[in-house]
Amino acid sequence: MSTIDARTEVLDTLLYLDGVTVSFDGFRALNGLSLYAAAGELRAVIGPNGAGKTTMMDVITGKTKPDAGEVFFNGGIDLRQLDEARIATLGIGRKFQKPTVFENHTVWDNLELALAGHRSVFQSLRFRLSGEQKDRIEATLGTIGLEALRGRQAGSLSHGQKQWLEIGMLLIQDPALLLIDEPVAGMTDSETEQTAVLIKQIAQSHTVIVVEHDMSFVRSLECRVTVLHEGRTIAEGSMQTVQEDPRVIEVYLGR
Amino acid sequence: MQTKRPSFQFFAFGTDGTIFLLILTAAAIAVPVLNLAVGAHSPVHVPTWLMSLLGKYLCFALLAVSVDLIWGYCGILSLGHGAFFALGGYAMGMHLMRQIGERGVYGHPVLPDFMVFLNWKQLPWYWYGFDNFAFAVLMVAVVPGLLALVFGWFAFRSRVTGVYLSIITQALTFALMLAFFRNDMGFGGNNGLTDFKDILGFDIQANETRAGLFVSSAVALGVGFLVCRMIIDSRFGKVLIGIRDAESRTRFLGYRVEFYKLFVFVVSAVLAGIAGALYVPQVGIINPSEFAPANSIEIVIWVAVGGRGTLFGAALGAVLVNYLKTYFTGALPEAWLYMLGALFIGVTLFLPKGIVGSITDFPWRRKPKKGDTEQMTTTTVGGTE
Ligand SMILES: Nc1ncnc2c1ncn2[C@@H]1O[C@H](COP(=O)(O)OP(=O)(O)OP(=O)(O)O)[C@@H](O)[C@H]1O
Numbered sequence: 001m002s003t004i005d006a007r008t009e010v011l012d013t014l015l016y017l018d019g020v021t022v023s024f025d026g027f028r029a030l031n032g033l034s035l036y037a038a039a040g041e042l043r044a045v046i047g048p049n050g051a052g053k054t055t056m057m058d059v060i061t062g063k064t065k066p067d068a069g070e071v072f073f074n075g076g077i078d079l080r081q082l083d084e085a086r087i088a089t090l091g092i093g094r095k096f097q098k099p100t101v102f103e104n105h106t107v108w109d110n111l112e113l114a115l116a117g118h119r120s121v122f123q124s125l126r127f128r129l130s131g132e133q134k135d136r137i138e139a140t141l142g143t144i145g146l147e148a149l150r151g152r153q154a155g156s157l158s159h160g161q162k163q164w165l166e167i168g169m170l171l172i173q174d175p176a177l178l179l180i181d182e183p184v185a186g187m188t189d190s191e192t193e194q195t196a197v198l199i200k201q202i203a204q205s206h207t208v209i210v211v212e213h214d215m216s217f218v219r220s221l222e223c224r225v226t227v228l229h230e231g232r233t234i235a236e237g238s239m240q241t242v243q244e245d246p247r248v249i250e251v252y253l254g255r
Numbered sequence: 256m257q258t259k260r261p262s263f264q265f266f267a268f269g270t271d272g273t274i275f276l277l278i279l280t281a282a283a284i285a286v287p288v289l290n291l292a293v294g295a296h297s298p299v300h301v302p303t304w305l306m307s308l309l310g311k312y313l314c315f316a317l318l319a320v321s322v323d324l325i326w327g328y329c330g331i332l333s334l335g336h337g338a339f340f341a342l343g344g345y346a347m348g349m350h351l352m353r354q355i356g357e358r359g360v361y362g363h364p365v366l367p368d369f370m371v372f373l374n375w376k377q378l379p380w381y382w383y384g385f386d387n388f389a390f391a392v393l394m395v396a397v398v399p400g401l402l403a404l405v406f407g408w409f410a411f412r413s414r415v416t417g418v419y420l421s422i423i424t425q426a427l428t429f430a431l432m433l434a435f436f437r438n439d440m441g442f443g444g445n446n447g448l449t450d451f452k453d454i455l456g457f458d459i460q461a462n463e464t465r466a467g468l469f470v471s472s473a474v475a476l477g478v479g480f481l482v483c484r485m486i487i488d489s490r491f492g493k494v495l496i497g498i499r500d501a502e503s504r505t506r507f508l509g510y511r512v513e514f515y516k517l518f519v520f521v522v523s524a525v526l527a528g529i530a531g532a533l534y535v536p537q538v539g540i541i542n543p544s545e546f547a548p549a550n551s552i553e554i555v556i557w558v559a560v561g562g563r564g565t566l567f568g569a570a571l572g573a574v575l576v577n578y579l580k581t582y583f584t585g586a587l588p589e590a591w592l593y594m595l596g597a598l599f600i601g602v603t604l605f606l607p608k609g610i611v612g613s614i615t616d617f618p619w620r621r622k623p624k625k626g627d628t629e630q631m632t633t634t635t636v637g638g639t640e
Pocket residue numbers: 024028029047048049050051052053054055056097
């Protein structure tokens with residue numbers, strides 16, 4: 001029964017999570033979490049430490065299998081059945097909470113490896129970069145503002161530059177959905193502002209879910225906000241509405 | 256400004272690789288010539304025992320390259336590669352045993368001596384076909400490759416990594432050692448396979464045959480090196496390094512990490528098997544001690560000493576450490592194991608990138624990075640003011 005319901009509801013929804021529960025040794029990191037993201041939407045997810053934000057991304061990307069609940073993508077695709085690599089090739093890109101780039105590769109090679117397609121062993125043994133793909137890398141370098149650093153080892157980039165590179169690695173795959181976990185953690189104020197501009201720009205042509213603690217950053221995204229607490233959604237709406245919600249105030253001030 | 260070289264180009268193995276191949280070619284020509292064409296009285300004559308010793312080093316070098324491919328570039332620390340080496344060696348040994356024919360002590364036309372001795376009446380099925388050289392050569396690659404495929408399939412699919420993987424590879428080689436020690440396995444028990452007479456119709460003791468084996472080892476090392484180099488220079492190689500440095504990032508980009516590991520693990524096992532097959536006729540024996548877990552650990556030490564993740568560094572490390580081993584086991588036999596341990600600790604502490612890695616890191620070879628230039632500018636500015 002629920003599958004049918006889900007399918008009808010899912011139609012204009014790109015991502016559909018319903019009643020998702022994840023337990024680690026009895027502790028419920030996610031406790032009946034529901035979240036629906038419409039195609040083309042930019043969504044911010046906030047919540048105190050341990051609220052389950054990263055775990056939610058783990059569930060969507062196939063790293064963690066939920067104990068209960070439904071996870072559908074792009075209509076009827078049941079993400080619970082698929083592994084990380086398959087989900088990635090379906091068009092869900094993920095930036096980790098801790099910036100993770102290939103430190104021993106150049107900025108250019110990082111983007112090249114992220115290019116869509118050519119994922120199988122034998123394809124990659126014979127792969128050559130086409131002119132079109134080079135243009136794509138160039139364009140992405142422009143978007144993330146790292147043109148001048150293309151030849152640099154990613155390991156020698158600053159923290160903020162690594163975050164941008166990782167976002168660029170998602171972007172170059174042109175995914176339908178981008179999950180961005182704490183993009184501005186550890187960034188300077190000006191880097192944070194640039195990142196907000198970058199994410200809004202990306203959101204014009206992609207569905208984006210951003211997890212972040214930095215409230216002024218979230219406010220500057222000017223988008224719908226979902227508040228998680230103890231593994232479930234406690235409020236949803238504009239930043240303004242959410243901030244006035246008594247439960248949200250309690251969660252944030254009660255700590 | 257980004258000038259990318261095509262990823263699968265031949266002759267794109269860099270300066271260091273070119274030097275390595277030139278040295279190897281020179282050795283492959285000079286050593287046999289100095290053995291065969293230069294008289295024994297001449298000071299530059301290379302005696303046959305020395306040529307075979309060098310040939311043995313080349314086999315070890317290929318083995319080290321195979322380990323470096325997976326450890327240096329993909330982070331798979333196999334402590335069981337001696338098993339693939341030994342299996343290749345056994346496959347070749349089985350062929351050489353069957354070549355003995357009626358010249359064995361018991362003169363049996365088909366059964367090797369040890370089977371006659373054990374009162375066996377017929378050849379076990381898995382010895383069939385080994386009288387054919389081409390079949391034996393095929394098995395040299397297929398047996399280690401297949402074992403690596405099956406073992407790797409289970410290990411990589413269940414995402415066994417790091418120290419756990421190292422431990423189960425040790426267990427693998429240990430289990431094989433115990434199995435091959437048993438007489439009823441049909442591989443000659445603890446004596447192994449020995450007393451070989453000829454290979455491809457040539458007397459295995461003859462200088463010319465020895466020279467041929469030496470050249471074959473050099474060619475195998477050169478080709479093995481090129482194969483690894485081509486893999487590493489392709490996009491596949493970049494993915495490998497990605498897996499080594501950030502496995503989950505690679506996975507979340509959509510790469511099936513387990514298949515990449517499996518492919519490179521099988522290639523590596525086949526190279527190790529080929530090394531073992533060339534080793535056996537040059538030393539004249541293969542026995543279960545080749546499976547000893549300590550042997551596999553020693554291989555990793557060669558790679559670490561030479562320089563992990565450089566390929567030719569691994570080859571250099573293998574030759575160097577084995578030269579030291581030959582020297583010290585002759586001069587101070589009790590001291591060798593302590594020396595080996597000290598060498599490993601010393602390299603880990605003082606040359607973490609091994610000999611080659613440390614040389615390539617030398618200031619005069621390093622291209623200035625951004626940090627360096629900045630520092631230099633500051634100094635100049637400070638100096639002029
Ligand atoms: N693999 C795991 N095993 C056990 N507990 C886990 C595991 N992963 C997460 N948790 C727990 O689940 C809870 C939710 O963690 P999660 O990382 O999703 O929080 P978060 O909202 O991302 O927090 P933060 O803002 O600190 O990143 C935490 O209490 C965490 O300790």
